[in-house]
Amino acid sequence: MYIASPERYDNMKYNRSGRSGLLLPAISLGLWHNFGGNDLFENGRAMVRRAFDLGITHFDLANNYGPPPGSAEENFGRMLRQDLAAYRDELIISTKAGYYMWPGPYGEWGSKKNLVSSLDQSLKRMGLDYVDIFYHHRPDPNTPLEETMAALDLIVRQGKALYVGISNYRPAEAREAAQILRRLGTPCLIHQPNYSMMSRWIEDELQDVLAEEGIGTIAFSPLYKGILTDRYLNGIAADSRAAGPSVFLSEKEITEEVIGKVRKLNDIAAARGQKMSQLALSWVLRGGKVTSALIGASKVSQIEDAVASLNAPELSTEELEQIEAILRG
Template sequence: MINPIYSPDSSRYDNGMKYRRCGRSGILLPEISLGLWHNFGDVNTFANSQAMAHHAFDKGITHFDLANNYGPSYGSAEETFGMIMKKSFMPYRDELFISTKAGHDMWPGPYGEWGSRKYLMTSLNQSLRRMNLDYVDIFYSHRYDPDTPLEETLQTLVDIVRQGKALYVGISKYPKAAAEFAYRYLAERDVHCLLYQGRYNIFNREPEEEGILQQAKENGTGFIAFSPLAQGLLTNRYLNGIPDDSRIAKGGFLKKEALTDETLKKIKALNEVATQRGQTLAEMALAWLLKDDMVTSVIIGASSVAQLDDNLQSIKNTKFTAEELEKINQIDSLK
């Protein structure tokens, strides 16, 4: 049976999604972006991956966030997205904002990770082929390389834009001093740093504590948050133990040691605040990130259309009272 040609929801921009200005740029990003780190690899069912991508676009999510080594296996998330592009998204390419990155381990040998010109250029060329794209909308240096001269990494980003392989560039997880150098270096070459991507959630406040958020704002750079639910801790998944199908049970990046008695106490207290707000804990955690204009967009992961829908509920109420924010801060500081 031949699959019917995909036709997106004609009201996709009227379904409640809100868009935020990305620093000092012409780009608007949806408050919720879809990340393909998990659940889009070759170990996953293509039909489910495709259904989630279609549903996301139908709901006004225009930004799809990838990286060269997303999967598993490495590269397979980009291959999956490339099949979705070919089968259904290609007519809507100009409505999509697609990112990829390079910096972490991708292939064996001395040229398969970090920030050299050879690695970044080669990786992006591979990513474009896997995704069936001529260009990406933004290409990130996925992590700061302490050994490669930063000028080499950043000049490669400049040249990638000038070659037309990316419209914009960004940096991910850079320490503050390196980020400041990057902002200045890129600006001096008329290639604005569009986005800083960082880990940020109620349990991890480093972007605000280290001044990364304010630094990005002062440089006209947007901030996009990943791991907004602390890999599932900021959900109701672990309120009553560890489910068999959870990330902790499967032995992934989230380890059993992360769910300490102290953390579980915090999760339960935060869940009470969320209930009082008429939200799930996950909805409140996402809304908390969007409570002001310091965050441009939040990258969520999803394993099903239903879970994606649940997370989208968060944008319905991103306003917090001073009392609610104080309560959340008090809970997070509990020992």
């Protein structure tokens, strides 16, 4: 029988999400990969338990996470029942809808039909009455934004989610979504964009929009698909994600130019007593603009490394300048 560590809150840092009352752990765990029906259940279970023992209270899912789609939510529901049911009020559980999930005209995008139906399915798979955060996963170019945001507002009023957020929205779309939700009386809690040393698009206006609107930021892929680790410093290992048939990362993305930058960054990490992955997380969380870094993991030690990155000293002005020179070089 699992009993959570009594020291689970001793070392984790918690940050306020925008102008809300909600605190999120600086490191959150995403279940996009390695928690589906094609993965080893006990490995995923061990990672979730260890994450909670380290103070990670936020577990991020989506309707289509797996593979197969839906299986990550089903497996997480089993973990809740077996291990975490007694701790439900200590957890922030999020899910999303917007990408393709089932056939026909209502199985994706941002109609009220899709969002309400998808969340009902997600709650059933996880065995929950509500999620803490429900996201619209991507903008829908063909559905009025007013309809999509009204659906999020309805879901909160129905008690199926405590908060709502958006993901993959560009600056103008994010501002408009936030203003619509505010008028409806259900503020936008958080935005989930991809952000890392190698993907910095949110620095061009989006971060300013989110600060002005009082919206938190949770960065997914802060390790840039695993490239910002020591995994590829000496070539592509046969058992790596890039060497396989993954649609998530291709060998073409691991260029000599990119790895050359990672090697230089790794030297800075080593001088700080960090791993490359830890430096990447320290950089994403620098300055307090990002509420939480959303990591993926395939083994427990990766979660331990990520949480340990929070114990490192703040990046100095000199270190930030060195990193900037490498990234722009």
